[in-house]
Amino acid sequence: MELEEIIDAFKEKGLEVRVQTRMAGVKKKVERKTLWVDIERERLREIVEYLIEISEEFPHFSVISPSDIGDEVEVNYHFSVGYGKYMGEIPITLKVKVPKSDLWVPTLTDIIPGTVFSEREIIEMMGVDVKGLEDKRHLFLTEDFPEGVYPWRRDETAPKKTNKLYEGWKE
Amino acid sequence: MKYTVPIGPIHPALKEPIAINCTVSGEEITDVDVVASQNHRGIEWIGMNRNNPVQTIYIAERVCGICNFCHPACLIMAVEEIADIDVPERAQYIRVIQSELERIHSHLLWAGVAAHELGFDSLLHYTWMVREKVMDTLEIVNGNRVTKAIMMYGGVRRDIKDEHVPKIREMIKYYQDLFDKVAKLFLEDKTIKMRTRNIGILTKEDALKLQAVGPTVRASGVKKDVRQDTPYFAYPDFDVKAITPDMLTGKVVGDTYDRIVVRLLEVKQSVEIIEQALDEMPPGEIISEQKIPKLLAKIKRAEGEAIGRHEAPRGEDIHYVKLKSGFESLYTWKVRAPTYSNIMAWRPMLMHHQIADIPIVAASIDPCLSCTNRAVVTENNEEKWLTAEDLHNLSVKKTKEMMK
Numbered sequence: 001m002e003l004e005e006i007i008d009a010f011k012e013k014g015l016e017v018r019v020q021t022r023m024a025g026v027k028k029k030v031e032r033k034t035l036w037v038d039i040e041r042e043r044l045r046e047i048v049e050y051l052i053e054i055s056e057e058f059p060h061f062s063v064i065s066p067s068d069i070g071d072e073v074e075v076n077y078h079f080s081v082g083y084g085k086y087m088g089e090i091p092i093t094l095k096v097k098v099p100k101s102d103l104w105v106p107t108l109t110d111i112i113p114g115t116v117f118s119e120r121e122i123i124e125m126m127g128v129d130v131k132g133l134e135d136k137r138h139l140f141l142t143e144d145f146p147e148g149v150y151p152w153r154r155d156e157t158a159p160k161k162t163n164k165l166y167e168g169w170k171e
Numbered sequence: 172m173k174y175t176v177p178i179g180p181i182h183p184a185l186k187e188p189i190a191i192n193c194t195v196s197g198e199e200i201t202d203v204d205v206v207a208s209q210n211h212r213g214i215e216w217i218g219m220n221r222n223n224p225v226q227t228i229y230i231a232e233r234v235c236g237i238c239n240f241c242h243p244a245c246l247i248m249a250v251e252e253i254a255d256i257d258v259p260e261r262a263q264y265i266r267v268i269q270s271e272l273e274r275i276h277s278h279l280l281w282a283g284v285a286a287h288e289l290g291f292d293s294l295l296h297y298t299w300m301v302r303e304k305v306m307d308t309l310e311i312v313n314g315n316r317v318t319k320a321i322m323m324y325g326g327v328r329r330d331i332k333d334e335h336v337p338k339i340r341e342m343i344k345y346y347q348d349l350f351d352k353v354a355k356l357f358l359e360d361k362t363i364k365m366r367t368r369n370i371g372i373l374t375k376e377d378a379l380k381l382q383a384v385g386p387t388v389r390a391s392g393v394k395k396d397v398r399q400d401t402p403y404f405a406y407p408d409f410d411v412k413a414i415t416p417d418m419l420t421g422k423v424v425g426d427t428y429d430r431i432v433v434r435l436l437e438v439k440q441s442v443e444i445i446e447q448a449l450d451e452m453p454p455g456e457i458i459s460e461q462k463i464p465k466l467l468a469k470i471k472r473a474e475g476e477a478i479g480r481h482e483a484p485r486g487e488d489i490h491y492v493k494l495k496s497g498f499e500s501l502y503t504w505k506v507r508a509p510t511y512s513n514i515m516a517w518r519p520m521l522m523h524h525q526i527a528d529i530p531i532v533a534a535s536i537d538p539c540l541s542c543t544n545r546a547v548v549t550e551n552n553e554e555k556w557l558t559a560e561d562l563h564n565l566s567v568k569k570t571k572e573m574m575k
Contacts, residue, residue, distance in 0.1 A: 020477065022252045025407030026260045026453065032401050034478060057393065058379035062480075062512075065491035065505035076491060078478060080400075084393065086410070089400030091478060114382030114515055140211040151216050152503075159216075 001054050001082065003033060003090055009054070010037055013047075035092045041105050044077070044096055048108055051092070055081040061108075064118040066126040068154040072097045073128055075105055098128065100155075107132035125152045198525045203518045218504040224250060224470045225324070225463055227501060231490075232318050234506060237280065240273045241483035242506065243322040245490035248403060248479030250324055250501075253494050254470050259456040262326035263405035268339075268448050269321055270404075270481070271441040272312075275346070276305045277484035278434045278441075281537045282357065285431065288530040289366050290567030294356060301349060308342045311335060324466055326458030336449060343449075346442045354435055358419075358428075365573050367427035371520040371532035374425055381515045385486020386437065387536045389415050390430040392423035397482040408451065409444055427535040434537075472496055476503075485509040485537050510538050527569035530562050 001009075007017045018036040023029055039047055051059040062078040075096045083089040096105060105122075107130050108115045119130045120139040127150040130136070138145060150157050194202035214234055218227040231242040244266065251258065279302035286294035306316050312335050313319040321327050331339070357363060373383065378391035388395050396413035398406045414436045416422075416429035423429065460466045474496040480489045486509030493503035513536040520532050 020252065022477075024263075024403045024405075026263055026405045027451070028407040030402060030407045032403065036476075060379075060384075060395070061382050062487070062489045063491070063505060063507035065503060067493050067503035076476075078489065078491065083395045083400040084413070086399055087401065087407075089397075091401065091480070093478070112382070113380050114512065117511060117515060142211075151213065152219070 006035070006054065006090060006092070015039060030087060033090065035090060036095060037092065038095045038097070041096045041098055044094065045106055045108065045111065047094060048111055051079055051081060052111065057084070061112050061114055064115070064122055066122050066128060066152065068126070068152065072099050073103060073126060075122065075128060103127060104129040104131050106130070109133060126150055127153065127157060193521065193526070193529065195526060200521050200524055200526065203521045205514050205517060215504050215506055218501050220500060223467060223499055224501060225467055227504070228322060229320065231506070232320065235508065236317050237277050238273065238483045238485070238488065238508070239318050240269050240321065241481050241488045242490070244270065244481045245479035245488050246492065246504070247322050247324055248481065249477040249490050249492035250470060250494070252477035252479070253475040253492065254324070254473035256325040256469070257459045259326055259459055260453045261455045262457045264448050264452045265327045265331055265457065266322070266404045267406060267409070268331065268445050269319070269327070271444045272305060272309055274441045274484045275438050276302055276309065278438050279305065281434060282431070285531060285534055288534045288563070288566055289363060290570040291362065297356070298353070301353065304342050304345050308339055311338050323458060324470065325460045326456070328458070330457045331452070339445065339449060343442050343446050346438070350439055357431055357435060362570055362574055364428065366531060366570055367431060369424065369426050370524060370528055371427045371535055372425050373516050373520050377519045378425070378516065381519070382512045383516045384509045384512045385483070386430055386433045387486060387513050387516060389413055390433045391425035392417070397480050397487050401480065403481065405448070409447060411440070411444070414440060427531060430535045470494065471499070483509055486513060510536070514538060525569070526562070527565040530566045
């Protein structure tokens with residue numbers, strides 16, 4: 001599917017698509033485009049299934065990157081479709097905003113098995129619960145890492161004591 | 172006089188600790204579990220809380236010693252997109268040359284490790300001797316073999332000068348002359364073929380579903396390469412084609428042997444790219460903004476988000492960056508190295524193989540971890556720990572038995 005078709009298809013589903021462009025190349029100039037789509041968490045699985053439908057082979061899932069933006073956590077799912085040919089790949093980021101008072105996202109592991117590491121990672125790093133995920137063990141942090149401390153948060157649950165990494169540390 | 176050399180929990184062959192728990196019945200592996208939580212360095216936290224964006228380039232360079240160009244490259248591409256920083260044409264070419272030099276040395280390093288895991292140590296020493304040529308070139312061009320500190324927002328920090336060009340051309344000729352010999356050593360050797368053909372197969376379907384990247388996914392027949400799919404830097408000028416094993420052998424099996432084929436062909440491709448880049452490199456500036464405080468002020472004012480993607484030697488490397496106006500550090504910085512995606516593929520690769528195959532199969536994805544460090548073997552419900560040395564010895568033993 002071409003970029004315009006994908007944008008139109010998302011519009012039909014009632015979703016706004018933001019396109020970010022950056023030039024590359026010296027002799028042969030090309031436009032690299034990335035798509036950013038805001039969606040509700042209730043529609044996440046539906047949209048991911050749609051991505052599988054429109055990809056020739058299978059959509060490539062890169063990673064989940066969450067950020068703490070005050071009262072909400074923004075969970076970005078980085079996908080790309082159409083890889084395998086010159087300038088054919090379209091990176092699509094699905095942005096899901098979740099309130100901190102009700103912090104969860106649905107699992108995608110049954111649709112895309114490769115999301116398991118990222119989902120385990122956002123549980124321990126951001127405190128975002130992943131509903132339906134079977135394996136909720138720590139991924140990168142040790143087993144004895146304190147409960148209720150989330151390294152990527154910017155509120156009171158962010159690590160405080162660990163800030164002093166060495167003697168002579170400047171606050 | 173006696174010396175004690177402690178080996179492990181970090182194995183010197185591969186960096187960073189990780190454990191694979193393999194459940195076996197007799198010699199056969201029946202279940203695989205990867206435990207990554209051995210040592211987390213909190214690099215993203217440092218970039219998000221302690222450092223300013225320029226300092227973060229140097230911490231990104233230390234994410235990985237081998238890919239010390241790739242991580243700053245991703246970070247810088249993302250920040251340049253958000254803050255709209257221009258990059259001079261010459262710098263784009265230098266970036267291409269640097270990333271290809273890195274690919275050559277990384278793939279040759281891997282080839283040596285693979286030979287070692289099979290117990291073929293003369294080939295390890297030969298491959299690493301061959302690798303010294305590119306390391307010397309890196310040293311001549313950058314003043315350093317690793318952690319070269321070459322990337323900067325809006326360009327590169329060091330130029331490739333006229334006196335460097337003959338040295339790089341000498342390296343190109345050296346590798347072009349050697350390619351057939353190295354390919355013969357790796358691909359036609361009976362022992363290597365026995366130990367790698369049909370071992371650690373990753374089917375195309377598994378590779379796609381488990382989101383494998385780089386030579387691991389290309390060896391399974393998926394033509395996925397960021398340099399081809401969404402070219403960046405000066406890559407659109409080069410028409411890079413993703414390499415799959417059928418280009419040489421005529422078929423795709425997706426086993427360890429195919430992963431050797433892909434990496435060898437990629438070394439050849441990198442050499443060609445560097446040659447073309449040297450021929451066509453435009454003159455001019457190498458950085459658009461010389462003054463660091465001015466650059467920092469510009470980044471501090473910027474607001475937005477972007478992803479930076481780069482085809483690292485091991486596969487697609489992706490960084491997500493979010494900048495907030497007035498915020499000193501990067502607001503959000505997520506690093507996804509290729510091994511993160513590739514270790515999920517260990518499970519289907521290792522299933523139903525022998526314990527002695529663990530080292531070469533685990534090494535075949537070129538993990539950026541000390542992969543075979545600790546494997547738990549459950550036999551008759553009793554857990555027994557095998558160290559890297561035990562596994563290596565088992566692997567060598569298997570090679571010797573097969574050679575009989």
